[in-house]
Amino acid sequence: MKILEYEFIAEVIEWDERVKACCDPKKKAETSSPSGDCCYDTWTEEYEEVVFLYNQSERRVAKVTDELAYMTGQRDMWKTWYDELTRVDDSSRKICHQLEIILHHVHRIGKNTHLTVKALNTLYCMIRDFYMQLDHLKIKYTEFLNCLRSINNPELNTGVGIRPLIDDYGKKLDIVIGTRDAVLTALVALIDAAGRIYQNIDHFYGLRTLLKEWKKIFNCEEPCAGDRKVGYMDRYGTFHKTEKKEEDEFEHVTLNPALRFPICNSYYYQEVGEMYHLDQMEVDRKSAELLEETKERDKYKAWKDGLDAVIKSVNPATRCAPVPAPSPVK
Numbered sequence: 001m002k003i004l005e006y007e008f009i010a011e012v013i014e015w016d017e018r019v020k021a022c023c024d025p026k027k028k029a030e031t032s033s034p035s036g037d038c039c040y041d042t043w044t045e046e047y048e049e050v051v052f053l054y055n056q057s058e059r060r061v062a063k064v065t066d067e068l069a070y071m072t073g074q075r076d077m078w079k080t081w082y083d084e085l086t087r088v089d090d091s092s093r094k095i096c097h098q099l100e101i102i103l104h105h106v107h108r109i110g111k112n113t114h115l116t117v118k119a120l121n122t123l124y125c126m127i128r129d130f131y132m133q134l135d136h137l138k139i140k141y142t143e144f145l146n147c148l149r150s151i152n153n154p155e156l157n158t159g160v161g162i163r164p165l166i167d168d169y170g171k172k173l174d175i176v177i178g179t180r181d182a183v184l185t186a187l188v189a190l191i192d193a194a195g196r197i198y199q200n201i202d203h204f205y206g207l208r209t210l211l212k213e214w215k216k217i218f219n220c221e222e223p224c225a226g227d228r229k230v231g232y233m234d235r236y237g238t239f240h241k242t243e244k245k246e247e248d249e250f251e252h253v254t255l256n257p258a259l260r261f262p263i264c265n266s267y268y269y270q271e272v273g274e275m276y277h278l279d280q281m282e283v284d285r286k287s288a289e290l291l292e293e294t295k296e297r298d299k300y301k302a303w304k305d306g307l308d309a310v311i312k313s314v315n316p317a318t319r320c321a322p323v324p325a326p327s328p329v330k
Contacts, residue, residue, distance in 0.1 A: 043314075050300055
């Protein structure tokens with residue numbers, strides 16, 4: 001009885017040339033085969049080669065996995081910085097928006113205050129002229145009384161005829177003139193307050209000027225003109241084209257956090273964004289490479305497991321081992 005029959009299998013299956021030549025039933029048996037079964041020995045050699053290839057592929061998978069983990073961590077670091085800077089840029093834009101609203105109201109208040117100051121100055125002139133007229137009227141009134149006394153007419157004596165009306169007019173004139181100090185003091189205080197409000201709000205060094213300086217600091221009028229695919233502005237506002245990075249450049253250790261507003265046009269912001277996108281492309285490349293290496297490793301593993309099962313099933317040491325005799329029945 002033949003242990004292995006290859007005739008039918010060799011005619012149907014497309015074997016490897018080494019296996020096909022080995023399993024040719026017309027070929028003379030080789031006495032140099034260690035096991036006496038050349039197909040078993042051929043599969044054993046192939047199994048050793050596959051194990052070697054599998055181990056190599058396993059090491060490549062581990063290497064690419066470590067590189068991917070490193071690049072993912074570095075990509076996430078750049079992403080965190082980029083997102084923080086983006087939030088700062090959004091906040092600065094919101095501040096610019098609020099500054100614009102405040103400036104609008106301050107301008108309206110300053111304009112109204114300026115008109116109020118002009119109106120108070122005009123009112124002061126009118127009131128001053130009014131009291132000057134009262135002083136002139138008082139002089140005329142005094143001259144009129146002196147004239148009455150010089151006439152020495154009994155009908156114009158005090159308390160007689162129309163004299164009470166003339167005296168009453170003089171008293172009321174004195175009362176009105178007596179309000180001058182209080183009115184002018186209050187008016188001067190009002191003019192001073194209005195002037196100080198105008199100077200503190202809409203003057204060369206007022207609140208409006210301060211808000212304008214803040215707008216200049218935040219560069220609120222400057223749009224986000226920098227594009228990482230086109231270029232960026234440096235810390236001095238000079239536009240540069242983005243230089244092409246080397247393919248294997250993973251780290252950039254020369255970054256300086258020199259920020260300028262708006263952040264979106266800052267050299268540092270553009271550089272961080274560029275590094276993030278470069279690392280993202282590298283992560284994508286490493287992920288695709290890991291997928292291919294994993295498929296290659298799994299291919300070798302399936303090949304190795306298949307050969308291992310076949311070798312175990314056709315191993316002459318176990319296949320042709322004598323069957324132990326049954327123990328006698330007691």
